Amino acid sequence: MRDWAVLEEVWEVILDRAEHPSAESYVSSVLTHRKGVDKSLEKVGEEAVEFILAAKNQVPERTVSEAADLLFHFLVALKASGTDVEDVLAELASRRK
Secondary structure, eight states: OOTTTHHHHHHHEEEEEESSOTTTOOOHHHHTTTTTTTHHHHHHHHHHHHHHHHTTTTOOOHHHHHHHHHHHHHHHHHHHOOOOOOHHHHHHHHOOO
16 A cells, blocks of 8 residues: 555654654654754664665565654654755655656
8 A cells, every 4th residue: 555645644743743742752852852953863874774784685574664764764854954844845846857
C-alpha cells in the first residue's frame, strides 16, 4: 500500500510536539535537547549510516526499518532547523520537468 498521507500525519505530530512539548515524547526530547538542532542532525546521520549498511548488505527488513527511521528523523531535523516540509515539497515540484 502506498499511503503518502502517513508522512503528513507524522509531520503533524512533530509540529504538535514542538508546539506542546511533553516529557514523555521522544520528539519533544530531540527538539528541546541541550544540543539544539545538532541533536536531530546527529540522529539523521546515525540513521543514514544504518540505512546505507542495511541496503548495502541487502537485508530487506532492516532496509525498510532503517528507511522509516531515516525519514522520521529527517522530518524532525527539518522542524528543528526551522524548515517547513511544504518548502521542501515545493522545491521538489519545481524540479519536475
